[in-house]
Each structure stands twice: as C-alpha cells, then as structure tokens.
Amino acid sequence: MLRLPGAGPRTPGHLISAADLSRDEAVLILDTAEEMARVADRPIKKLPTLRGRTVVNLFFEDSTRTRISFEAAAKRLSADVINFSAKGSSVSKGESLKDTALTLEAMGADAVVIRHGASGAPYRLATSGWIDGVVVNAGDGTHEHPTQALLDAFTLRRRLVGADAGIGRDLDGRRVTIVGDVLHSRVARSNVLLLHTLGAHVTVVAPPTLVPIGVERWPCEVSYDLDRVLPESDAVMMLRVQRERMNAAFFPTEREYSRRYGLNGERMGRMPGKSIVMHPGPMNRGMEITAEVADSDRCTAVEQVANGVSIRMAVLYLLLGGNEPAVTHSRLNAEENK
Amino acid sequence: MDTSDTSETGRIGETGRTEGAGEAARPVLEAPDIARALTRIAHEIVERAKGADDVVLLGIPTRGVFLARRLAGKLAEITGRSIPVGSLDITMYRDDLRLRPARALARTDIPGDGVDGRLVVLVDDVLFSGRTIRAALDALGDIGRPRAVQLAVLVDRGHRELPIRADYVGKNLPTSLRETVKVQLAEEDGRDTVLLGLKQPAASGER
Known part of the structure; x- marks a missing residue:
C-alpha cells in the first residue's frame, strides 16, 4: 500500500498505469463493472455508496466523452463532482500543477481524475505528497489511458x-x-x-x-x-x-x-x-x-461509451468505497519499499 | 445478517474463512432440521400471504440466495405455481463500508415482473444486528415499491441494534456476543449445517 509522507490514516491507492494492475485486480474491476452495468437498467440509476465524497475532474486537455463519463460515474455513486478545466481557469493565468493540486487538497478532494498533456503528470501528482486523495489517470500525454x-x-x-x-x-x-x-x-x-x-x-x-x-x-x-x-x-x-x-x-x-x-x-x-x-x-x-x-x-463504439461509465463506477468504487482501496498500486509500492 | 463483524456471520467467503473457529464449533442444526425449518416457513408464508399469489422472494447474497431458492421450490410444491425468486446485493448500501476495504459486489437479480405492488419476502441466513436488513430495505427502495416487505431468516441469534424483527424464523438461537454462528449450505459449503462456536480473539482484532 502506498503511504505518502505526512499522509493521514487513510492510505490512498491510485490508478496510473494499466501495467500496475495484476490479472486478479483487472478481473475484479471487470466483475465489479458488470454489477455496476445493471444499475443502468433500474428506475433509480443511483447508489448511495460515495455519498459525501468529492471527486474533482482535473482536465488540462480537451475531452468531452472521458470527462462526462467520469462525471456520470461519480454522480451515479452519489459523489460530489467538481469539474476543473484548464481553459478559463487559474492555469491559463500561469498556475503550476503543484499549486493547483494544493488548492484541490485544501478544498477536500477525495479523488482527482486527471487528464494532462504531459506524460507522467498523474504519477507526479500521486507521488508528490501534494494531495492525500486518490489519483486516477484519465489520459496523460502519449503515455497511458x-x-x-x-x-x-x-x-x-x-x-x-x-x-x-x-x-x-x-x-x-x-x-x-x-x-x-x-x-x-x-x-x-x-x-x-x-x-x-x-x-x-x-x-x-x-x-x-x-x-x-x-x-x-x-x-x-x-x-x-x-x-x-x-x-x-x-x-x-x-x-x-x-x-x-x-x-x-x-x-x-x-x-x-x-x-x-x-x-x-x-x-x-x-x-x-x-x-x-x-x-x-x-x-x-x-x-x-x-x-x-x-x-x-x-x-x-457506442457500447464502449456505455461500458465506460460502468468501468469508471467500478474504479471509483474500488478506490474510494472502503477505508482502503481494493486495488493497490504495486509499482509505487515497490518504490516505496526501496 | 450482521454487518459489524464478519467472523460472526455466515458470509465468511468474503473475508476469508475463519476455519480456526471451527474447532470449538458445535452443530446446532443439521440438514434435516434446516429442511424442516424451511418447509415450515414456506407453509407460514402461504398462510400469512393467503396463497402467496403476489410473493417475490429475494435472497441476500451469499447464502440467503440459496435459502430463497430452496424456499421457492417448497412454495411451488405447496401452491403448484412457480414463485419468482431473485437476489438483492446490499454491499453498496452498507453502513460500514468505510470501516473496511472496498469489497467485491454480488449479484442483484430482480425477477422480470419487478417488485412493484408485490409482497417481497427478504431471505437471509442469520439475523444479528439488523443492519444488513436495514441496508436491504434501502436497496429495495431504489428498485421499486413493494406492497409489503417481510423477512425470513434461518437463524435469529438476537443482539439487535436496530428496530427490526423477522416475520419467519427457522430457529431462535440465544447467543452471547462471544459466540459465532456459521451457516453452511450444500450449494456453497458442501453440507447443510449451522455451527455455534466461540469467537477467536484474532478474528476480532482484524476489524
């Protein structure tokens, strides 16, 4: 489990790279998504699971489908969603990633979903100690999604x-x-x-x-x-x-x-x-x-969009639903143990 | 079923089996007792629901689902009609989600005709604190509006923490909080039995 310097008792896990997932973790996410998909067939498409948790969509690059997919997923789990896009924000005035992250931390973000043009930005955010919350990579440069x-x-x-x-x-x-x-x-x-x-x-x-x-x-x-x-x-x-x-x-x-x-x-x-x-x-x-x-x-193509909401619900649930994430971050752990 | 300590419940599959508790565990119900209890509950349901025309059985995973299916079989024998049976996963509605790591979800499977206007009988293996049933009622509220909701359990071990009681009880089993009640069913565990054991100190420490 990743433990950041100065982190609280809550120990966040992150989803930065597909390479960090073991076969069993990946299957667990797919199985969870299968149950989440069934919520879409119900009259009330909402679960109370993440009530009171805040998910920030931090998008430095243009994206419509990924952002609304994460937004729909978080809202179906009853989380509060704050959308932050670089255009027209303090970032266009020259704010650094660090200062943006510290601002989000001060606002009490439990999870940050980040899309950034620079490969490695989510990794930096997760390992820097700037924020305590969970980091989910929503696409970084030409690296991973x-x-x-x-x-x-x-x-x-x-x-x-x-x-x-x-x-x-x-x-x-x-x-x-x-x-x-x-x-x-x-x-x-x-x-x-x-x-x-x-x-x-x-x-x-x-x-x-x-x-x-x-x-x-x-x-x-x-x-x-x-x-x-x-x-x-x-x-x-x-x-x-x-x-x-x-x-x-x-x-x-x-x-x-x-x-x-x-x-x-x-x-x-x-x-x-x-x-x-x-x-x-x-x-x-x-x-x-x-x-x-x-x-x-x-x-x-259209099915993939619908499945995207289920998968993101599964990821948010497994990372944020309990007191510690069900999906750990093995690569960061390895570095932590050095 | 209880939500405050898995080692006490029948849902041991989720957090690893507490095999150590089995040493001191003694059976209080055997397969014929369980079968008789379910037969009696089935008759009680038919009696109280005046024919069980609109009954929908919803089992709470894992073992409640198997009990619900067995009850449905017995109801079909009595009434000559097939009774809709499904499952209701309560994981996402639990009040102790943040006390433990996120857990795997189980299947929610609502029969085709839904639950609106029908008599829903929730089925679980052990009734303990009542928190599982509270979660199940919340989950049910998001799925539809039943005419009425009733509760059938195989074992009621007492120690309620919420104002909830069962309508149909297989066996009332007075226990102390130091004891564990484990239900084993052939579908999941290979045999039918209810075991009464003593709580392992280590098991409570892992909370």
Whole structure:
C-alpha cells in the first residue's frame, strides 16, 4: 500500500498505469463493472455508496466523452463532482500543477481524475505528497489511458465471452489487433499492457513511421500488413488518426493511409464471423473507418461509451468505497519499499 | 445478517474463512432440521400471504440466495405455481463500508415482473444486528415499491441494534456476543449445517 509522507490514516491507492494492475485486480474491476452495468437498467440509476465524497475532474486537455463519463460515474455513486478545466481557469493565468493540486487538497478532494498533456503528470501528482486523495489517470500525454483500456477489455469480455459467462474470467487466448497511430496513442499502450495481463494475444498494426521506438519490449507482435492479420483477429481496435499530433509527415496522404490501414466493409468481410470492431472515439469516418463499418452491428463504439461509465463506477468504487482501496498500486509500492 | 463483524456471520467467503473457529464449533442444526425449518416457513408464508399469489422472494447474497431458492421450490410444491425468486446485493448500501476495504459486489437479480405492488419476502441466513436488513430495505427502495416487505431468516441469534424483527424464523438461537454462528449450505459449503462456536480473539482484532 502506498503511504505518502505526512499522509493521514487513510492510505490512498491510485490508478496510473494499466501495467500496475495484476490479472486478479483487472478481473475484479471487470466483475465489479458488470454489477455496476445493471444499475443502468433500474428506475433509480443511483447508489448511495460515495455519498459525501468529492471527486474533482482535473482536465488540462480537451475531452468531452472521458470527462462526462467520469462525471456520470461519480454522480451515479452519489459523489460530489467538481469539474476543473484548464481553459478559463487559474492555469491559463500561469498556475503550476503543484499549486493547483494544493488548492484541490485544501478544498477536500477525495479523488482527482486527471487528464494532462504531459506524460507522467498523474504519477507526479500521486507521488508528490501534494494531495492525500486518490489519483486516477484519465489520459496523460502519449503515455497511458488505463480506464479506456479497462472499458475496452470489458467490452471484449462481454462480446467474446459473454456478460454472465465472463464473470471471474479473463481474455485468455483471444486475438486482438490494434490498428493505427500507435506512436501517439495512450489508448494503444494501455490496451497492449492490460490485454496482455488478461491473457490476450495482441498485434499492433501501423505504418512503420507510427510505431513507437522500443515497441519490441511491448508484450505484443508488430505487423505492417493489416490484410494478413485480419482473418485471425477476434477483435480489431481502430485508433483515431490524431491530426492534432501529426506535426510531421508520418504518412504521404490521408488517402493512402486510409487505403492501407483503414477498415472498410470489404476488409471487415474477411474477419472471422463473430469478431468485433472497436473504436475508442471520436471516429474520423472515411479515414480509419468507413461509415459502413461504423454503423454495422459488429462495431461496438457506442457500447464502449456505455461500458465506460460502468468501468469508471467500478474504479471509483474500488478506490474510494472502503477505508482502503481494493486495488493497490504495486509499482509505487515497490518504490516505496526501496 | 450482521454487518459489524464478519467472523460472526455466515458470509465468511468474503473475508476469508475463519476455519480456526471451527474447532470449538458445535452443530446446532443439521440438514434435516434446516429442511424442516424451511418447509415450515414456506407453509407460514402461504398462510400469512393467503396463497402467496403476489410473493417475490429475494435472497441476500451469499447464502440467503440459496435459502430463497430452496424456499421457492417448497412454495411451488405447496401452491403448484412457480414463485419468482431473485437476489438483492446490499454491499453498496452498507453502513460500514468505510470501516473496511472496498469489497467485491454480488449479484442483484430482480425477477422480470419487478417488485412493484408485490409482497417481497427478504431471505437471509442469520439475523444479528439488523443492519444488513436495514441496508436491504434501502436497496429495495431504489428498485421499486413493494406492497409489503417481510423477512425470513434461518437463524435469529438476537443482539439487535436496530428496530427490526423477522416475520419467519427457522430457529431462535440465544447467543452471547462471544459466540459465532456459521451457516453452511450444500450449494456453497458442501453440507447443510449451522455451527455455534466461540469467537477467536484474532478474528476480532482484524476489524
């Protein structure tokens, strides 16, 4: 358990990286999310569990779906939610992360959900001793986005194993292909790490210019040929081409990218019968995915959004629900013990 | 079921079994006793509900669910109709959530026709402080508005901390607070029995 210098008797756990989750912890989060998903079917979609706790959404980068997903999750658990976006706040006047964190601490934040453009900002926040609360990484730079990976794993398990049949089980032996801008994608990195932990075989497919340095150390295979990988994929995860990060000539034209790495109806036809197409959103229709594929039954993009709320409820419950978190942070623990 | 000390309850699966307490534990109910108690409760439900037309049985996980299913089977034998049976997880409504690490959730499964306007019979294994039932009533309030709510328990061991009583009791078991009551059911534990033991000092220390 992480113990910060000067921390109170409450010892926070954090969710910084998908790599910190053990197989059992990841399955516990998925199982908890399965029960949370059932709350959405009830007339009163609210649980009293986090009453009186404050969750701050600290968003230094633009995000709509992740922020409202965390907000919906916290509110369904009866937590108080404070939204803090960098635009129009003290950050645009030059306040540092430290001063922002100290302000939130003074306001009594029990959990801080942080999205930041700099890789490692959530780790800094969690280990700095600036705040006592729980830190949840909602995307940091090109590093990680663990709750996205969890909701993708949840969607995979529901579709490929079954909602009820999947309880207590992982994704052993399933083949998942991640296609697109792996270089800039925190979603890809978190997914590779988490899906590997859950026993899935992951293949990353991208133009050579969009494969990150050091990918050979990732627990996955790398391919440059989408058509060769498709017939043996249980799921294909299409990544968004992040135009805002395309500051160099990573590929000649969008048309060429789309022709070689985009998913169209004809390519989808070559995938196995029950396989699914995933997309973390927002989709660039016509770029990495055609409208035909995006609107087909096999595309789970909308389902992933709904599952995102359940997963974030599970994460907030397991980190904040008891007197100490049910999910520990093994990497930070290791450093603590040095 | 009690919420103040897991070592006292039948829900030992959640926090690790307190096997050590088994040494001094002696059985107070055996399988035939449990079966007879459930049969009597089923008849009482039919009698008091005047035919059990609108009864919905909701078991409280883990062992309450198995008891609810057994009761539903006996009610079906008596009335000749199938009785809706489900489960109601109360974890998120507990009043001691912040005293312990966050715990795994169990399944809430409400029968298709819901609970609105029906007679809901909550089923649990041990009635102790009454806090579990308080949580169950809160959870039920978020799911619908039953015509009435009743409570059936296999063992009532006393020591209530809230104004709650059971409508149907398998066995009243006067206990001291130093004693533990463990219900074991074939579905979960491989055999049917109710054990009365002495609380281990270590078990209370881990609270």
